[in-house]
Amino acid sequence: SQKIEQNSEALNIQEGKTATLTCNYTNYSPAYLQWYRQDPGRGPVFLLLIRENEKEKRKERLKVTFDTTLKQSLFHITASQPADSATYLCALMSGGSQGNLIFGKGTKLSVKP
Amino acid sequence: DAGVIQSPRHEVTEMGQEVTLRCKPISGHDYLFWYRQTMMRGLELLIYFNNNVPIDDSGMPEDRFSAKMPNASFSTLKIQPSEPRDSAVYFCASSLVPGSNYGYTFGSGTRLTVV
Numbered sequence: 001s002q003k004i005e006q007n008s009e010a011l012n013i014q015e016g017k018t019a020t021l022t023c024n025y026t027n028y029s030p031a032y033l034q035w036y037r038q039d040p041g042r043g044p045v046f047l048l049l050i051r052e053n054e055k056e057k058r059k060e061r062l063k064v065t066f067d068t069t070l071k072q073s074l075f076h077i078t079a080s081q082p083a084d085s086a087t088y089l090c091a092l093m094s095g096g097s098q099g100n101l102i103f104g105k106g107t108k109l110s111v112k113p
Numbered sequence: 114d115a116g117v118i119q120s121p122r123h124e125v126t127e128m129g130q131e132v133t134l135r136c137k138p139i140s141g142h143d144y145l146f147w148y149r150q151t152m153m154r155g156l157e158l159l160i161y162f163n164n165n166v167p168i169d170d171s172g173m174p175e176d177r178f179s180a181k182m183p184n185a186s187f188s189t190l191k192i193q194p195s196e197p198r199d200s201a202v203y204f205c206a207s208s209l210v211p212g213s214n215y216g217y218t219f220g221s222g223t224r225l226t227v228v
């Protein structure tokens with residue numbers, strides 16, 4: 001069956017360190033993968049999209065990698081700040097209809113000062 | 114732009130009652146999505162529309178759920194009759210084209226509690 005797994009439910013790191021979140025998937029062949037941020041009581045906010053032919057993408061302190069052989073995406077936040085504390089969700093197209101974007105359950109990141 | 118607007122923000126209703134959730138997408142976005150989020154199951158796609166036409170409703174849990182999009186600026190998700198297990202946060206999202214570099218824009222959600 002198709003699955004999207006994010007490495008852990010929670011990740012605690014110290015301010016200034018690099019946070020690395022993992023998204024693994026099985027039985028999908030996505031053309032692209034997306035990452036979102038969700039704060040408590042709010043809807044997810046789009047951060048980055050990476051396509052299957054892109055190995056890496058960067059946006060300010062964010063970096064995403066996409067390995068279609070390993071079926072894995074890594075999401076990095078460098079020089080993390082307490083304001084980065086949130087839940088981060090990965091999402092990919094299910095392969096059915098064009099709009100069928102499926103989400104992982106997310107990893108809750110806490111950055112301690 | 115005010116973003117995706119959902120109403121109400123919170124809804125508490127008794128089992129068996131009809132519930133209607135509302136959504137106004139971003140102007141110009143051709144795609145509209147309804148998602149449901151619970152702790153147990155995460156974020157689940159219920160249905161989505163393209164140019165006001167329902168494209169994929171395979172995520173709608175039961176016949177008790179129905180969704181409409183009468184025009185490009187308005188959509189409703191109706192639950193009739195509601196049950197306690199329908200308690201969740203319901204999100205509406207809109208998008209230009211899936212797979213674009215802009216992603217989906219989500220509303221703030223409607224927290225539904227069925228007692």
